[in-house]
Amino acid sequence: MKTTTPLTDLEIASRAEMKPIGEIAEKAGIPEEALEPYGRFKGKIDVDKLSPSEADGKVVLVTAISPTPAGEGKSTVTVGLADAFSLLGEKTMVALREPSLGPVMGMKGGAAGGGYSQVLPMEDINLHFTGDIHAITTANNALSALIDNHLHQGNSLGIDPRRIIWKRVLDMNDRALRHVTVGLGGPSGGIPREDGFDITVASEIMAVFCLAKSLDDLKERLARIVIGYTYGREPVTVRDLGAEGALTLLLKEAFKPNLVQTIGGTPALIHGGPFANIAHGCNSLAATLTAKQLADIVVTEAGFGSDLGAEKFMDIKARQGDFKPDAVVIVATVRALKMHGGIPKTDLSASNALAVAEGLPNLAKHIDTIRAFGIEPVVALNRFITDTEEEIETLLGFCRENGVRAAVADVWARGGQGGTDVARLVLEQIGEGNQFAPVYDELDAFEDKVAAIVTKVYGGAGVHFTDRAQKQLAEIRQRGWDILPVCMAKTQYSFTDDPTVLGRPEGFTITIRELIPKIGAGFIVCLTGDIMTMPGLPKEPAAMRMDIDREGHAVGLM
Known part of the structure; x- marks a missing residue:
């Protein structure tokens, strides 16, 4: 019997027939004057030129169980679910993060969905796209240049070079740049000092970019960024340097949401992309609010599992955007549950329903986490070709026994058609409404906000602040910054701060080792692990x- 090798994601994407971006814009209700084409199949939206609309799309958030090397396919399910809603006659848009070149060139190899549930043009989206991340890189490094020039030109603000917290960035994984020294070369080279590079998606400018509602809001947030401290230990901001205007100018075109399409022809907005284990891990608020204005259903995702991306989506993004998620989908896979059940990656292809059952406590905790926000989740079982019926029934049976809506999402192989069962369940859940509320109030004591996340979201027993973190908290409280939301920087692989602890651990304590105020973004980062x-x-x-x-087509991008 002759067997055929499955097509790769790149091969599937290259064979898909794309519609001109003008047709996609028309389908989405975007007038011609609001569309700025970037070639035939990409465009930007000038939100100020959109027609007034009373539409207020329902937001469907896609999250997942704790990630494993086996892969969960959250983006694939997000895209496939959006196409499924479209097939059911719902006016739908999908809103996603932009892929960072660092992970694309590192472990992921691509981040535009998979199989027949991809956003197109896949090659462009994964490689430079419309240049937004490059614009953010430039703005970040322009600020670094202005800081060092200020030191060189006399340092009228009295900035302490030892207490500059602003780093340069690059959209690439490059460990050699973590710690560098700048300003060498004598008097003409500037003031020598220690510096370092972050990856661009970890820049506070990326977080600011993704939480701003307008250019005016973007400019004000940029102005509030703290770049360091004076010799008297007072904070120095971008406003003190007078640089917010120039930074906004560098970002003005990038701030317009990007319009593309799915394989199924559903309009897609791909805009912004902060890391979820460092920042808040969601696409831009501007794109989400634009999609809500244009569509009846908005399918979006948050990075990693519900303990990271979804928590920040609801406690930070939804709070600052003044909207709520109308439904939440938790993506689970048989393969990942087997890893949480103790099976090594090399043995995942062998049928093992017992291992699936052993891994189900991880899914159970993610279900409890979403319920802590007042929302009943829907579970989407992202099907892999190696899954057996016994394994699938183990997961679905568990959901039935616990009163959770669940269905198989066969969207990698079948596109939107493979997601209609999940989409119907989500529509049922939307129809029932929810009692959404963040897990803490902004006016709660800072320690109580952190404790709420650790106990309600992670299932931990408590929090320990190091001496350094306690000292930093005292300074934060003195400056009135403690009223800001919490952004936990934690491993994505575990509910704990130890990436090796899988499943559903209990009785653990999270250690907060350092606090980093992100005043422009509007949250305090708590570093753990x-x-x-x-x-x-x-x-x-x-x-x-x-x-x-030879034809100029990408090879190996998947």
């Missing part, structure tokens, strides 16, 4: 599989 703001490349980077053929 060993979180890298400049990742490194793996031993075998995905970039080593990439190439270009």
